[in-house]
Amino acid sequence: MSAIISIRDLAKTYGDGFTALKGVSLDIEEGEILALLGPNGAGKTTLISIICGLVTPSAGSVTVGGHDILTGYRAARAMIGLVPQEITIEPFEQVINTVRFSRGLFGKGSDEAHIERVLRALSLWDKRKSKNQALSGGMKRRVLIAKALSHEPRVLFLDEPTAGVDVTLRREMWELVRQLRSEGVTIILTTHYIEEAEEMADRIGVIDHGRLLLVEEKARLLHQLGRKELLLELTEPLPELPSSLAEFALQRSEDGLHLTYEFDAHAERTGMTRLLGAVAEAGLQLKDLTTRQSSLEDVFLKLVADGRDET
Amino acid sequence: MNWQAILSIYRFEMNRTFRTLAQSVVSPVLSTSLYFVVFGTAIGARIDTVDNIPYGAFIVPGLVMLTLLQQSITNASFGIYFPKFIGTIYELLSAPISFIEVVIGYVGAAATKALMIAVIILATSTLFVDLTIAHPVWMVAFLVLTAVSFALLGFIIGIWAGNFEQLQLIPLLVVTPLVFLGGAFYSITMLPPAWQAVSLFNPVVYLISGFRWSFFGMADVPVGISLAAIALFLTACLAAIWWIFRTGWRIKP
Ligand SMILES: Nc1ncnc2c1ncn2[C@@H]1O[C@H](COP(=O)(O)OP(=O)(O)OP(=O)(O)O)[C@@H](O)[C@H]1O
Ligand SMILES: [Mg+2]
Numbered sequence: 001m002s003a004i005i006s007i008r009d010l011a012k013t014y015g016d017g018f019t020a021l022k023g024v025s026l027d028i029e030e031g032e033i034l035a036l037l038g039p040n041g042a043g044k045t046t047l048i049s050i051i052c053g054l055v056t057p058s059a060g061s062v063t064v065g066g067h068d069i070l071t072g073y074r075a076a077r078a079m080i081g082l083v084p085q086e087i088t089i090e091p092f093e094q095v096i097n098t099v100r101f102s103r104g105l106f107g108k109g110s111d112e113a114h115i116e117r118v119l120r121a122l123s124l125w126d127k128r129k130s131k132n133q134a135l136s137g138g139m140k141r142r143v144l145i146a147k148a149l150s151h152e153p154r155v156l157f158l159d160e161p162t163a164g165v166d167v168t169l170r171r172e173m174w175e176l177v178r179q180l181r182s183e184g185v186t187i188i189l190t191t192h193y194i195e196e197a198e199e200m201a202d203r204i205g206v207i208d209h210g211r212l213l214l215v216e217e218k219a220r221l222l223h224q225l226g227r228k229e230l231l232l233e234l235t236e237p238l239p240e241l242p243s244s245l246a247e248f249a250l251q252r253s254e255d256g257l258h259l260t261y262e263f264d265a266h267a268e269r270t271g272m273t274r275l276l277g278a279v280a281e282a283g284l285q286l287k288d289l290t291t292r293q294s295s296l297e298d299v300f301l302k303l304v305a306d307g308r309d310e311t
Numbered sequence: 312m313n314w315q316a317i318l319s320i321y322r323f324e325m326n327r328t329f330r331t332l333a334q335s336v337v338s339p340v341l342s343t344s345l346y347f348v349v350f351g352t353a354i355g356a357r358i359d360t361v362d363n364i365p366y367g368a369f370i371v372p373g374l375v376m377l378t379l380l381q382q383s384i385t386n387a388s389f390g391i392y393f394p395k396f397i398g399t400i401y402e403l404l405s406a407p408i409s410f411i412e413v414v415i416g417y418v419g420a421a422a423t424k425a426l427m428i429a430v431i432i433l434a435t436s437t438l439f440v441d442l443t444i445a446h447p448v449w450m451v452a453f454l455v456l457t458a459v460s461f462a463l464l465g466f467i468i469g470i471w472a473g474n475f476e477q478l479q480l481i482p483l484l485v486v487t488p489l490v491f492l493g494g495a496f497y498s499i500t501m502l503p504p505a506w507q508a509v510s511l512f513n514p515v516v517y518l519i520s521g522f523r524w525s526f527f528g529m530a531d532v533p534v535g536i537s538l539a540a541i542a543l544f545l546t547a548c549l550a551a552i553w554w555i556f557r558t559g560w561r562i563k564p
Binding site: 055 | 397
């Protein structure tokens with residue numbers, strides 16, 4: 001695999017002096033699904049907008065398929081389909097005409113069979129003669145996706161594609177994204193739904209405050225950062241931790257009935273055996289004992305919190 | 312050059328035009344007819360001829376120009392302002408096209424619609440007066456050049472405007488007075504010398520004079536100068552648009 005998009009030291013300071021991107025470098029591999037996670041205002045849309053030509057970069061460079069986005073913008077943009085975060089759509093035009101328009105705008109000759117395929121895949125074929133303004137929000141979002149797919153892009157940017165889309169359709173959309181990937185399309189999506197990234201992505205990038213905090217294969221990310229918790233439930237409340245347990249950094253609940261021990265599930269020594277020994281020695285009676293694997297969501301929240309501590 | 316893109320923009324815009332053509336035509340036809348009634352009939356009863364041309368016929372080129380200017384500016388400014396307003400401009404910015412294609416598509420469609428309406432006005436005027444056209448080819452040339460130049464100006468206004476009021480500001484505040492003072496209803500030779508001199512700073516004088524020449528073979532200013540003035544204006548608008556797209560002024564943060 002080779003990088004289809006290469007981002008180097010990309011920075012953006014908006015006209016009002018606000019710096020939304022602070023030097024992002026990232027290689028996106030051909031054919032992968034990359035999910036960008038980050039809280040509101042992290043800079044995800046800014047990053048995508050620069051690559052697609054909606055925002056002028058302040059510093060740094062981007063190439064798409066080897067073409068610089070500024071000097072080789074025609075070749076670069078011809079490869080890209082963009083589904084923007086906001087629903088922006090010509091209200092008075094028919095669905096099918098807006099989709100045809102997008103294809104033409106990207107310099108492709110008309111191909112009704114392809115347009116039909118795209119509209120069917122997005123369950124919009126029955127609505128093709130409707131005016132855009134007569135569609136529901138979720139349908140409008142799908143029209144935007146149809147527009148982006150109308151010109152057969154090799155790279156697809158989906159900026160929060162499933163916001164406002166119901167559960168069934170979300171599953172269908174995920175299915176579509178997977179199918180596109182199997183056809184070799186590279187997909188970059190932003191999302192606030194961590195399950196979405198967990199479900200879809202090959203790699204996950206986390207952005208906050210204009211910095212790329214990390215990019216990692218999803219599996220490895222979960223593996224590396226996967227913390228586990230051991231929850232001890234006691235038969236009787238414990239007023240305070242005995243000093244013999246101090247080294248385990250246990251957390252005691254308000255009522256004194258629960259103790260939580262956090263450990264790295266993949267470490268050589270988890271310290272669990274020693275802890276249980278120390279618990280028995282301290283004469284505590286256990287009622288129940290459970291472990292919990294931290295989800296990507298915990299990982300994400302922790303990363304963002306750590307990133308903020310540093311700055 | 313991405314011809315496919317130009318064609319797509321042009322078609323999309325013309326689609327919009329045809330959807331609303333009836334309402335776009337009604338108002339200019341009505342106002343032109345009113346001008347004929349008021350100026351042609353009422354004033355024409357007192358002013359018999361101007362430069363040996365019956366007054367009713369004399370005002371036709373000015374009236375056609377008035378509509379053409381207003382229409383070119385309004386169509387083009389609205390045409391590009393609307394995508395900016397609703398946000399669909401993202402697609403133009405992300406497409407593999409340069410400003411030249413965007414401008415040709417939008418300005419071409421705006422000028423086409425303005426020309427269609429101008430022709431309808433011209434046809435309407437023949438209901439009121441007898442018209443002969445001395446230089447039909449030049450007449451068409453003046454129409455097209457004017458429509459294109461002012462559609463370019465409209466395009467600039469559409470990019471500049473931050474709201475609908477600003478969109479209407481320049482056509483109302485600048486263009487309409489310039490046309491009225493540009494000899495649409497009189498020959499500037501009828502003015503006192505001082506005002507004649509001032510009039511020569513009004514670009515619309517050259518348009519109307521040149522256009523009138525193509526009808527009656529006579530003009531307030533030499534026709535060559537009229538053509539040069541339009542060419543200058545056209546170049547200025549093109550330069551401004553080139554700069555707008557280079558810098559992303561008002562469209563790209
Ligand atoms: N045109 C602009 N002018 C000034 N500041 C802007 C502009 N666009 C975005 N910003 C600022 O840049 C920062 C990043 O915005 P961006 O839209 O990239 O965030 P995001 O990660 O996409 O957030 P969200 O998840 O809410 O969509 C925000 O603080 C935002 O206020
Ligand atoms: Mg965003």
